[in-house]
Amino acid sequence: MRGWTVRLLMTLSFGLMVLNGCTDKNGNPVGLDTFQRDQFGEELSLTLYAAQSDTFYFNELQSGLAPYLILGSRHGREFQSIHRLQVSDIPDSVVVDSAVVYLFVQQVLGDTLQMTPPDVWEVNGTWDEEEITSQSIVNEALQGGKLNITPGIINSDTLSFHLPVEFAQKWVNDSLEADKGIMLSYPVSDDGNLLRIYASDNGSANGLIHFYTHKDTLFTEKRCFFLNDAYVSQYNIVQNPNRLWIHDGITYRSFLEFDFSAIPENATINYAELNLWVDTLQSWPDNTPELAVQAMRVTSEFTPNGESVPETTEEAIHSGLLAADTLAMAISTQVQAWTSSFQENFGFVLAGGSENSFWGARSFFSATADSSLRPKIRVIYSIPPVSSTDDQ
Amino acid sequence: MKRFYNIFILLLVLTGTTVQASSVLSSYGPGLYYRFPSARAMGMGGASIAVVDPTSVSRLNPAANTRLSVTTVMLQFFYEGNQYSDATSGANTGYANLDGFQFAVPLGNQMSANIGMQPLTRMDYHVSLDKSLDGFDYTKRVQGEGGLNTLDISFCWAPTHFFSFGLTGHYIFGRFKETWWVEYEDPAILKTRDVYSTNGSAVNFTLGFMFYPSERLAFGAVYTPKKEIVNKTTFTPVFEYETPKVDGYVTLPASLGFGAQYLAAKNFRLAADYEIQDWTEFEMSGRNPVDMANVQRISLGAEYKPSLDPLAAYFKKCTYRAGFATLPFYGKDRDGDIIRETWFTVGAGMPMFHGLSQVDISIGFGRRGDLSKNGIKEDLFRVGVSITGGERWFLRRY
Numbered sequence: 001m002r003g004w005t006v007r008l009l010m011t012l013s014f015g016l017m018v019l020n021g022c023t024d025k026n027g028n029p030v031g032l033d034t035f036q037r038d039q040f041g042e043e044l045s046l047t048l049y050a051a052q053s054d055t056f057y058f059n060e061l062q063s064g065l066a067p068y069l070i071l072g073s074r075h076g077r078e079f080q081s082i083h084r085l086q087v088s089d090i091p092d093s094v095v096v097d098s099a100v101v102y103l104f105v106q107q108v109l110g111d112t113l114q115m116t117p118p119d120v121w122e123v124n125g126t127w128d129e130e131e132i133t134s135q136s137i138v139n140e141a142l143q144g145g146k147l148n149i150t151p152g153i154i155n156s157d158t159l160s161f162h163l164p165v166e167f168a169q170k171w172v173n174d175s176l177e178a179d180k181g182i183m184l185s186y187p188v189s190d191d192g193n194l195l196r197i198y199a200s201d202n203g204s205a206n207g208l209i210h211f212y213t214h215k216d217t218l219f220t221e222k223r224c225f226f227l228n229d230a231y232v233s234q235y236n237i238v239q240n241p242n243r244l245w246i247h248d249g250i251t252y253r254s255f256l257e258f259d260f261s262a263i264p265e266n267a268t269i270n271y272a273e274l275n276l277w278v279d280t281l282q283s284w285p286d287n288t289p290e291l292a293v294q295a296m297r298v299t300s301e302f303t304p305n306g307e308s309v310p311e312t313t314e315e316a317i318h319s320g321l322l323a324a325d326t327l328a329m330a331i332s333t334q335v336q337a338w339t340s341s342f343q344e345n346f347g348f349v350l351a352g353g354s355e356n357s358f359w360g361a362r363s364f365f366s367a368t369a370d371s372s373l374r375p376k377i378r379v380i381y382s383i384p385p386v387s388s389t390d391d392q
Numbered sequence: 393m394k395r396f397y398n399i400f401i402l403l404l405v406l407t408g409t410t411v412q413a414s415s416v417l418s419s420y421g422p423g424l425y426y427r428f429p430s431a432r433a434m435g436m437g438g439a440s441i442a443v444v445d446p447t448s449v450s451r452l453n454p455a456a457n458t459r460l461s462v463t464t465v466m467l468q469f470f471y472e473g474n475q476y477s478d479a480t481s482g483a484n485t486g487y488a489n490l491d492g493f494q495f496a497v498p499l500g501n502q503m504s505a506n507i508g509m510q511p512l513t514r515m516d517y518h519v520s521l522d523k524s525l526d527g528f529d530y531t532k533r534v535q536g537e538g539g540l541n542t543l544d545i546s547f548c549w550a551p552t553h554f555f556s557f558g559l560t561g562h563y564i565f566g567r568f569k570e571t572w573w574v575e576y577e578d579p580a581i582l583k584t585r586d587v588y589s590t591n592g593s594a595v596n597f598t599l600g601f602m603f604y605p606s607e608r609l610a611f612g613a614v615y616t617p618k619k620e621i622v623n624k625t626t627f628t629p630v631f632e633y634e635t636p637k638v639d640g641y642v643t644l645p646a647s648l649g650f651g652a653q654y655l656a657a658k659n660f661r662l663a664a665d666y667e668i669q670d671w672t673e674f675e676m677s678g679r680n681p682v683d684m685a686n687v688q689r690i691s692l693g694a695e696y697k698p699s700l701d702p703l704a705a706y707f708k709k710c711t712y713r714a715g716f717a718t719l720p721f722y723g724k725d726r727d728g729d730i731i732r733e734t735w736f737t738v739g740a741g742m743p744m745f746h747g748l749s750q751v752d753i754s755i756g757f758g759r760r761g762d763l764s765k766n767g768i769k770e771d772l773f774r775v776g777v778s779i780t781g782g783e784r785w786f787l788r789r790y
Contacts (some may be wrong), residue, residue: 380526
């Protein structure tokens, strides 16, 4: 009899589990009119405009290993190039007649008809192409006297100039000195040109100096290629600009900050889209092709006081593609992280999608613009209802 | 003892998987309050406070179990079909599952003890709303599920032949989950899924009394005091950000019930229940969004057994039942009107194994609400099956 009880219960239990599987759960939703709650939650949309603290800045650049050098000045930013060579296989008994520097231009940003010769300076001391910076040039007094050059060929392919003969003669006479070099720069300008020059690490079109010498009646020509080169540029910060810039290749970046405090912490961000409007008259060199844009989260408090640039994540948190004259970038997950306090909102930085390879810039209207052109984020979010059982 | 342990664990697990009732009304308060304690009681319209039977365990009145003569295991199966309709929509839902168990042991000297588990409330609803925001169409859905169960330990004693009393200790526990979705048609817009999960627990008791002024007449009374169920609620949105648990409470109002049983003949029993539970005292953390009602349940039932002769034909040895119940639903409609609930039930008890075991079956037809008055109507169909196995345990065999 006791065995009967166990068998019955086991059989019944199995049968009930099968029946349970046949149960029609979660039928089609009905009964909205009967459903009563204090709150149903809310679905809302909100347009947020960038804070006036938006900032346009340049990251400090230093590159001694890149295949190209950048030389010139634009938007208040100055790029200097520094070049090293050895003149060890020219006899010091020769007389230098002429020394012509040739640098080969890969691309010019700006007006090729308005190209001018650079300022050229003697380099004092030694430098490491991987460590040299704008600051180390100053600290180590690398920049020597300015050389009085004679311009040569200056076009979109070639930049050449004659070094002072006495300067070149000194190099030849002092051939045991390993480090010789020149530094090039342009005066700081807002609308100057930027030259992209083949570097010694490029493998082709390496810059060089032609030494034309003679001894007695024997005239010779000797080519000395630059052994090392680098370019540097100090960071610069432009506060409350009328335009924000994003520039591939020379790291124009823009800092933007929005106040999300109007969105409750427990809200779900269904959609957040950043909108920027391009000032097509200033895009550089033009408005094509499409420009990849990436957003990087700022990781610590940034005070736009001109003394530092924002610290950002290395990886982009979101990316978008600039089409025509606007940028629409979905940034929902980042806004969610900020509003739900996963991450503190220090703002974000917009940069070119390929800062080391592409060569182009876009100018966006900043927070100083009219509201129709001002950077904005449109947020669609939902606020949960109050639970029916929690203690309010 | 090991066998008992295995059975207990099995029943515990199965009872915990009870499927919840499908009704938007279960969104009121703590969910649909459970009313019919067993298939036997269901067959009599729910009248069971004063019904005493040596072959079944009373889940409502602990004092009614003193006359159990053998160790009894009662297993309850429950099915409900619900044909819902309102002014604009309708739905058919159904559910079936194990619906609790009782294990009772007579201790001798008119004492017995039992342990059991049964659902107390059930919640299962699913509503939706179509909306638009800034030109984006979306659907907002709310789904609730869960409920409260009670694990009971009872003791009863009949110190005299005309009086008995019992005490049931309840450990009430359960979980409610309410999920809110916001789903946009545009796939670029992320969905919202907010989940409120509430775990509640409380300890309460029920006092039961039985009076037997004569062999034909019996009166019963049960009282369960008001109790606060302590809740811990967590909120988890779709972005998996879980907030700290929030304390709250749900107040279940006290209930008081009276019942009477009259044996018109040895094979014909009449029973009636009156139970009152004032749900206007119900609170959820100091508030309640729904206007509640004072529930007064009236149940009437009859039970007839054609023959008491053990040698009679099988169907003559079966017990046949019919009943009626009426009560207001504990929540009022939006206009503050009572939602009336009415039941007609029939049932049968089929003895097995020389009367020590029995299978009880009940069928109920009910209606909750009125389409013209309340704007909602639910036609209900319930089937209950109780299997009661009786064995002589703990008796020395010579």
